[in-house]
Amino acid sequence: xxxxxxxxxxxxxxxxxxxxxxxxxxxxxxxxxxxxxxxxxxxxxxxxxxxxxxxxxxxxxxxxxxxxxxxxxxxxxxxxxxxxxxxxxxxxxxxxxxxxxxxxxxxxxxxxxxxxxxxxxxxxxxxxxxxxxxxxxxxxxxxxxxxxxxxxxxxxxxxxxxxxxxxxxxxxxxxxxxxxxxxxxxxxxxxxxxxxxxxxxxxxxxxxxxxxxxxxxxxxxxxxxxxxxxxxxxxxxxxxxxxxxxxxxxxxxxxxxxxxxxxxxxxxxxxxxxxxxxxxxxxxxx
Amino acid sequence: xxxxxxxxxxxxxxxxxxxxxxxxxxxxxxxxxxxxxxxxxxxxxxxxxxxxxxxxxxxxxxxxxxxxxxxxxxxxxxxxxxxxxxxxxxxxxxxxxxxxxxxxxxxxxxxxxxxxxxxxxxxxxxxxxxxxxxxxxxxxxxxxxxxxxxxxxxxxxxxxxxxxxxxxxxxxxxxxxxxxxxxxxxxxxxxxxxxxxxxxxxxxxxxxxxxxxxxxxxxxxxxxxxxxxxxxxxxxxxxxxxxxxxxxxxxxxxxxxxxxxxxxxxxxxxxxxxxxxxxxxxxxxxxxxxxxxxxxxxxxxxxxxxxxxxxxxxxxxxxxxxxxxxxxxxxxxxxxxxxxxxxxxxxxxxxxxxxxxxxxxxxxxxxxxxxxxxxxxxxxxxxxxxxxxxxxxxxxxxxxxxxxxxxxxxxxxxxxxxxxxxxxxxxxxxxxxxxxx
Numbered sequence: 001x002x003x004x005x006x007x008x009x010x011x012x013x014x015x016x017x018x019x020x021x022x023x024x025x026x027x028x029x030x031x032x033x034x035x036x037x038x039x040x041x042x043x044x045x046x047x048x049x050x051x052x053x054x055x056x057x058x059x060x061x062x063x064x065x066x067x068x069x070x071x072x073x074x075x076x077x078x079x080x081x082x083x084x085x086x087x088x089x090x091x092x093x094x095x096x097x098x099x100x101x102x103x104x105x106x107x108x109x110x111x112x113x114x115x116x117x118x119x120x121x122x123x124x125x126x127x128x129x130x131x132x133x134x135x136x137x138x139x140x141x142x143x144x145x146x147x148x149x150x151x152x153x154x155x156x157x158x159x160x161x162x163x164x165x166x167x168x169x170x171x172x173x174x175x176x177x178x179x180x181x182x183x184x185x186x187x188x189x190x191x192x193x194x195x196x197x198x199x200x201x202x203x204x205x206x207x208x209x210x211x212x213x214x215x216x217x218x219x220x221x222x223x224x225x226x227x228x229x230x231x232x233x234x235x236x237x238x239x240x241x242x243x244x245x246x247x248x249x250x251x252x253x254x255x256x257x258x259x260x261x262x263x264x265x266x267x268x269x270x271x272x273x274x275x276x277x278x279x280x281x282x283x284x285x286x
Numbered sequence: 287x288x289x290x291x292x293x294x295x296x297x298x299x300x301x302x303x304x305x306x307x308x309x310x311x312x313x314x315x316x317x318x319x320x321x322x323x324x325x326x327x328x329x330x331x332x333x334x335x336x337x338x339x340x341x342x343x344x345x346x347x348x349x350x351x352x353x354x355x356x357x358x359x360x361x362x363x364x365x366x367x368x369x370x371x372x373x374x375x376x377x378x379x380x381x382x383x384x385x386x387x388x389x390x391x392x393x394x395x396x397x398x399x400x401x402x403x404x405x406x407x408x409x410x411x412x413x414x415x416x417x418x419x420x421x422x423x424x425x426x427x428x429x430x431x432x433x434x435x436x437x438x439x440x441x442x443x444x445x446x447x448x449x450x451x452x453x454x455x456x457x458x459x460x461x462x463x464x465x466x467x468x469x470x471x472x473x474x475x476x477x478x479x480x481x482x483x484x485x486x487x488x489x490x491x492x493x494x495x496x497x498x499x500x501x502x503x504x505x506x507x508x509x510x511x512x513x514x515x516x517x518x519x520x521x522x523x524x525x526x527x528x529x530x531x532x533x534x535x536x537x538x539x540x541x542x543x544x545x546x547x548x549x550x551x552x553x554x555x556x557x558x559x560x561x562x563x564x565x566x567x568x569x570x571x572x573x574x575x576x577x578x579x580x581x582x583x584x585x586x587x588x589x590x591x592x593x594x595x596x597x598x599x600x601x602x603x604x605x606x607x608x609x610x611x612x613x614x615x616x617x618x619x620x621x622x623x624x625x626x627x628x629x630x631x632x633x634x635x636x637x638x639x640x641x642x643x644x645x646x647x648x649x650x651x652x653x654x655x656x657x658x659x660x661x662x663x664x665x666x667x668x669x670x671x672x673x674x675x676x677x678x679x680x681x682x683x684x685x686x687x688x689x690x691x692x693x694x695x696x697x698x699x700x701x702x703x704x705x706x707x708x709x710x711x712x713x714x715x716x717x718x719x720x721x722x723x
Contacts, residue, residue, distance in 0.1 A: 038721060039721075040721065040722060040723065060717065061713075062714070122547075122548070122550075123550075125545065126545050126546055126550070127543050127544060127545045127546070128484070128543075129545075144544065144545065144700075145545065146545055147544040147545045147699075147700040147701070148700070148701075149700075229366075229367075230366070230548075233692070233693065233696065234693065235693055235696045235697055235700065236696065236697050236700040236701070236702065237697050237700075237702055248370070249689070251373075251374075252369075252370035252371075252373045252374050253369065253370050253373075253685075253689045254685070254686050254689055254690075254718055255373055255395070255399075255685055255686065256718070256721055257377070259721070
């Protein structure tokens with residue numbers, strides 16, 4: 001009987017297991033294996049290179065800069081997106097006129113593919129684009145945005161937040177709406193102001209969805225690719241060369257697939273370290 | 287039974303390891319392509335390129351009429367993503383691509399990687415049907431890998447109304463009296479000062495080697511690649527430095543706009559926002575629908591230097607993973623070696639057919655693509671292909687070269703010091719080519 005149940009369970013699980021193996025495990029193992037090889041076009045043939053690709057990468061200026069840029073980006077973009085999503089979620093769960101309409105407008109960019117969003121923003125950031133038009137109206141000087149080494153990362157963060165905050169906000173709205181009405185009413189009766197209610201009531205009670213949003217947002221931001229490819233190609237001077245784009249560039253533009261696979265392994269390791277760190281921090285809170 | 291349950295993932299893992307082990311062994315079986323099975327005589331083949339579908343409708347229609355039973359479906363991949371997507375799909379031995387467009391300088395690396403079918407049996411016919419340059423750029427290691435479909439050149443487009451407003455006499459279409467870049471710059475500034483245009487000069491592909499090579503070559507800077515194996519960077523020559531200093535300064539001074547790239551450049555000219563625009567033969571028709579009044583002149587050169595113009599374009603190649611190589615070959619031959627077929631590839635896009643016979647019929651028509659505006663285009667095209675055309679360098683490392691240089695051009699455009707950036711490019715190229723050697 002138990003055997004039959006096991007078989008049935010396996011039959012149900014099989015498609016998922018096959019997908020897991022084909023789409024996740026095989027490419028992962030393949031990347032690790034291939035990262036130890038190298039290939040010469042002139043000599044022909046694939047040779048075992050050991051840790052050569054890794055040492056080459058670490059010795060390379062571009063890779064080190066790319067890691068630096070990615071870490072800086074991660075440190076900046078995630079808190080900004082999580083805080084903005086949380087504030088918007090709090091705002092849009094208030095009983096106020098038009099809250100639903102605003103909520104829909106904030107969620108709308110999710111429906112736009114990242115590539116299309118990037119194209120829209122490429123026009124906004126143009127020297128004669130919308131952003132400079134607004135600055136001009138406000139009497140402020142025009143800005144170079146994507147063509148300036150010091151503004152490019154910030155410009156990408158704004159664009160990615162435009163795409164992302166609506167999505168993350170949804171999870172937080174769901175979390176806030178799960179807070180029992182009595183708790184909120186009790187806080188109101190106790191005379192807690194809006195700030196006090198947000199910090200002392202809502203924030204602690206949405207900690208779990210907040211933790212999920214932080215981790216998922218971090219992972220998704222570590223894998224940002226389309227806007228970089230379309231808008232900046234990693235420039236100017238490598239200041240927006242995020243790791244995921246660098247991997248793609250090495251693999252398919254430069255054509256050095258083995259070094260790119262070594263970089264993928266490092267990117268995954270970096271992601272794991274950051275996410276593990278976040279879990280540890282969140283657990284420490286409890 | 288429980289043991290069997292565990293055996294399944296273990297087997298999957300073993301298979302995964304096996305697959306992973308085989309996964310990367312692609313690519314190096316290059317030059318000794320086995321005699322491929324031509325596949326079925328009838329069916330549907332897939333043709334992949336960057337141009338929009340209308341471009342190839344006439345040639346596909348003509349081919350299908352001539353070859354009943356064979357259908358051709360066209361897939362477009364945008365230019366910006368084309369090379370990378372193709373690398374990805376070809377290295378995965380994707381049989382969903384039968385015929386694809388090959389950028390000529392990339393032939394050697396694509397052939398070396400085993401991404402092209404050897405077409406050497408057509409060598410004699412190809413030699414007789416195309417210019418020596420077109421023939422040579424499609425060969426690598428004494429074999430023929432792709433057939434030239436198009437050729438190109440570049441023109442200096444100018445906004446007649448803006449120049450009139452600035453009281454500047456426009457350049458002539460006579461190649462013997464072509465303007466210098468210095469003249470273009472001065473006239474462009476006058477147009478800006480007169481309030482006739484926002485910008486003085488703009489290039490259609492401001493970060494592409496194809497369009498910027500002539501700047502350095504005009505000053506004797508060379509192609510940027512040297513050495514017996516064509517794997518030694520040479521982008522720090524005086525010519526390259528001077529050319530890039532001039533180029534960077536055009537953006538720093540506001541003569542050309544920063545932050546506009548990709549396919550947003552043409553509309554800047556068509557909207558009347560720039561006095562001079564460097565573009566290809568395709569623009570002869572595209573700008574025809576714009577409201578502004580314009581004309582064409584030959585590509586400028588630097589004072590004291592020599593006139594140099596870009597050349598070359600797409601060729602057609604066959605994917606070795608294709609299971610229908612017989613039909614694919616028929617299509618490739620029709621679109622390139624057959625003069626009528628080759629002409630059909632240029633009936634919606636105004637590009638120059640590579641087939642000499644087709645070219646003879648095509649060039650005289652160029653003068654009338656957009657009425658009086660395109661007057662002189664035919665003579666310019668004929669002159670440039672004979673006297674000033676310089677192809678992009680043939681190197682097995684060209685793909686890396688083009689990618690590294692595109693980033694360098696972008697940075698120089700955005701204000702990075704040209705000398706230090708070219709030095710950096712040399713370092714990057716040396717590093718990228720180390721793995722090839």
